[in-house]
Amino acid sequence: MSRAYRIKVRESLDRTIRAQDTVSTRLEILQLLPVEQMAGLLAVELEKAGYERKGDALKREKDGVVISVNPSTGDVTVRAKSCEEVSLEAERDGRAYDEEGPSGKGVREELRRQVQSVLEKEANKKQAALQSEVTDRLESQLIDLSRELDGVVNRATAEALKIKAAQLGQIKEMSEDKETGSLTIVLEV
Numbered sequence: 001m002s003r004a005y006r007i008k009v010r011e012s013l014d015r016t017i018r019a020q021d022t023v024s025t026r027l028e029i030l031q032l033l034p035v036e037q038m039a040g041l042l043a044v045e046l047e048k049a050g051y052e053r054k055g056d057a058l059k060r061e062k063d064g065v066v067i068s069v070n071p072s073t074g075d076v077t078v079r080a081k082s083c084e085e086v087s088l089e090a091e092r093d094g095r096a097y098d099e100e101g102p103s104g105k106g107v108r109e110e111l112r113r114q115v116q117s118v119l120e121k122e123a124n125k126k127q128a129a130l131q132s133e134v135t136d137r138l139e140s141q142l143i144d145l146s147r148e149l150d151g152v153v154n155r156a157t158a159e160a161l162k163i164k165a166a167q168l169g170q171i172k173e174m175s176e177d178k179e180t181g182s183l184t185i186v187l188e189v
Contacts, residue, residue, distance in 0.1 A: 005099045009111035010091040013119040019131040020081035021138045027074035027153050032160040039071040041156040046071065049152055065141050069149070078145065080138040086126050090118045154181045161185065 029038055043058060046069055051058035057068045065080045092114050096107040158176065161183060165171055169189035176183045 004095045004097065005104060006093060007096050007099070007104060007107045007111060008091065008093040009108060009115055010089065011112065011115040011119060013086075013088045013123060015086050015088075015123055016083060017086055017123065017127045017130055018081065018083045019127065019134040020079065021131070021135045022077060022079045023138065023142065024075065024077045027069070027076060027149060029074050029153060030157055030160070032157065032164050035072065037163070038156070038160060041159045042069075042071040042074075042152070045152045045156045045159075049148065063137065063141065065138055067145060076149065078138060078142065080134045080141075082130055082134050082137075084126070084130055086123060088119050088122050090115045090122070092118075151181075158183050 027042075029042065031038060033041075043053070046058045047053070049060075051060045051067070051069065056072065057070045059066060059068045061067075064082065065078060068077045068079070069075070092111045094107045094111050096104040098104050158181070162171075162174070162185070165174075165185045165187055169187040171185060172188050173186040174184065
């Protein structure tokens with residue numbers, strides 16, 4: 001009569017999971033003035049809104065979301081990313097006819113494959129959850145960001161209109177409503 005041996009396999013998985021999401025767009029900027037001047041006006045308005053110059057772009061980070069605007073081209077990149085350390089453990093047990101012989105080794109290898117599969121699936125679930133969290137964080141800021149950037153472009157366009165009007169003739173009257181964004185300029189040419 002043969003005796004069954006209990007084989008137990010325990011594995012752990014330590015991994016750094018990363019997730020990121022990026023959205024890119026381009027601002028619609030009316031080229032009322034030369035590109036360099038329009039870029040300068042846009043950069044001034046972005047700086048007023050809390051952006052800092054880093055290289056060719058102006059950037060701002062808010063709630064883990066980095067917004068980058070290139071005032072020369074109008075390219076906007078919004079990026080959210082996150083990193084998390086995960087430490088997982090799993091264990092399986094089974095029975096074999098011998099502890100160290102062919103049966104024990106075969107059972108041990110099969111249990112190890114099962115445990116590794118379970119750990120990989122759990123790590124993938126955590127990765128998907130982190131990716132979903134990052135995407136949600138990005139999406140939650142896009143609506144407000146769109147309004148904010150529209151306001152920045154409108155203010156830069158208003159400044160460009162004032163400069164262009166002054167180039168075309170003498171400004172007789174100018175009225176501006178900051179709330180609605182309307183601008184009325186009366187010129188004498």
